Amino acid sequence: MSGGTTTRVDARGGSLFAGSASVRALVYVALAALLFGFGAIAPTHLASEFVLRIGAGGLLLGMLALSVAFLMSQAGLVVLGAASVYGGVGYLFAIAMSKWDLSPTAALLFAFCTVIAYAAVLGALIVRTNPLAFMMLTLAAGEMISHSVMLEGLRDYTSGADGLVVTFKGAVFGMTAADFANATQFWPIAWSAAWILGFAAFAVRRSRFGAILRAIQENEERMRFSGFGTYLPRLAAFVFVNAIADVCGLLHVLNSGFVSPESLGLSVSTNALVAALVGGVANSTGPIAGGVLFAFAQDQFGAHGFTQLLTGLAVVVFIVLLPRGVIGGLIEGARRRSVLSSKRRRTA
Amino acid sequence: MLEIANLSVSYGRVRALDGVEIAIKGAGALHGIIGPNGAGKSTLLDVVTGRRSPSGGAVRYRGKDVTRKSVAWRRRHGMARSFQRTSIFQDLTVREQLTLIARHLGDDRLGDVIEVMNLGDCLDEKAGRIAYGVQRRVDVALALIGRPELLLMDEPGAGLSAEETLNLFLHLRDLVRDRGMAAVVVEHDVDAVFACCDVVTVLDLGRHLATGAPAEIRADARVIAAYLGSAA
């Protein structure tokens, strides 16, 4: 009943645009392009280097949060081991260059593909379990990776607790190590990556594959009784979100020039989870905005030395009080308000 | 079409099915399975559709042993089922779920299913919002997509009145005849089964008791004893 009402209202609202959906789409694309261009360039002129650095860190956290949020909203699965991919790919990149003399670009590709292969094998084992066990297993797998860089036997490769400095000669995608480390030059890269990954997640969500994932999440048994395999789609989704985290981890190591066991730690995974919860998991904008928001909040909080306390508090508050997150909550609120006002318009 | 050969299922020490043999031959025939509570009717359906593996025996479908095949494989090869407790996608609209499955199974005659199950009025409603009786029709509609050759239904009359159940069964009989498919119906409501099914099988305590035309079964002394014995 209420569904019928809103469609009628929407149709009337659409007539403002002379009934042409394509005009509206064009306006949206133009606005998005404007926003993208503005966001890529303006901050590098307006913001201080310090703010740019935190902002870029926030975008990276946001992309990691996007990977967590995508799997949460599309498959009902919570990943607590995002850090193992995020930090792990950095280690592989460093080791491939320093120990195996690969060129920076080759090392980048090697690290990316190895992590994808790892995600595929891990996923093959764990996506068959129930969601709660899945969550426990991703946590365990993450801890396994962070333990393994500390192993005595691998000390030659990983330098144990000291971490690795990651420098490279020459250029990757036309940029030198110094370029990546420069906050003004790195911001547009992080900004573009956030848009590309955000759109990739959006496209997958809107695709038939996304619809199948959500249907499996809602009623897996009926999907099997409708002729769908339910294992491969979930595995594919797991590999997809790890690819996002993978890109994110490479950007991180290129920017910071350093990898350490901290980048593999549970706190990175829980921060990504919190950023996703802060922004809301249902779309692409939410987690990325949540990442930026959380990075600045953490900067304020970090002065007192208790960044993890903020993480813990945020998890509890956002799940108990604001399950849709700040961004999701705002969208929801706006929608409710517009429905109310259109109802009022209709009765008037 | 379907051969159930010496099928057994055990839950711990309890035998839910014990050496059951049933053959379902005809296309265009409605085959009813009845029996007192605990007879193993639902277990039988679960094993045939692959939801549960048997501890012994085999399921042959179109002459092929499918005992180890997955649920999804069986569905793609024309074996569909509906559920006693409706199993649909509450968060999707009726249209969304029907088209999702129709595209997967390559069915381009979805209109038929919508018409047969009389779902035209609620296509754009979220399935969780529509009346329970309509949800049950959606459940059967999901099973009818892709023109299955064998349709298995678990208590389609559950939650409906005796009159509604009878009407549903008459409707199902026509559907099965029109489409020339085989259908197996597990049902609690004995009257509807006797009135509409072409063949009736009786299970009791996990064993096959009798199979035959409704009139024969009705007169079978063992069947009467089983039902009286369980005071149903």
Place this chain on the structure above:
Amino acid sequence: MRAHGVIALLIANSLALASLLIMLSSGLALIYGLRDVINFGHGALYMLGAYLGYSIALIGGFWTALVVSPLLLALLGIALEYLVLRPLRGRSHIEVALVTLGLGIILGQALIFVYGGEARGVDAPPALAGSVRMFGLSYPLYRIFLIAMGLGSCTALALWLRFSTSGLYVRAVSQDPSVARMMGVNADRLSLLVTSLSAAFAGVAGVLAGPYLSVDPGMDVTMIVNCLIIVVIGGTGSIAGAIIAALLFGFVQVAGSVFLPDLAALAPYVLLFVVLLIAPRGIGRGRAPA
């Protein structure tokens, strides 16, 4: 050292470790059986138990700590039941698990705030400070006490589940919540009992861990990860499975540190993934979540 001496040592050490793991993971499995919730904050409860034990032992000695710390933890368990599990009953199990994760992080941070970041050592009580000779080897008396406590709590748990009315109810709900509800079992009251008991056991484990491992800020994460591995290996929600898995885990960990010290840290994970490969649902007969 003779071969059977090494084996005896190996078994004793793995039993000592397994004792702690059993106390913690059976608590996790019990709550899961009743509420379908995994308490990700269980590691923090254990850490709180250890730090409380440390403080109380400084004032009143080890034995006082072993009694008082679990009692305080039991009170916290009651708070957990009333303030978290009951109000969030209608939420998805994943959400509740995440809330316990968040609460665990908060508790851990609060402990670091109070006690600082350094590890603290706790001495075994004088009565248990020495060693005994077994199989021609000397073995710390405290570890034997630990094993006795582990086996004792295991036995007590088994007796309670098998012979008491509340134990029967717990088993009934764990196997089939809907049937148990129809039989008139009050899941809320049981959950109160089980949550406070499992928190108390986390307190016992924390105090016992003091002289055996150490009391340090990372102990909550290490322990919760170990316990989650055990619960998954044991088959989520299966108590017998958790006990067997804890024994297996203890053995693999200890044997790993003896034979492959370089790779010992990975031994539990190898065990986990091998079990998952063979039996995705774990070794015990757990119940799939509703």
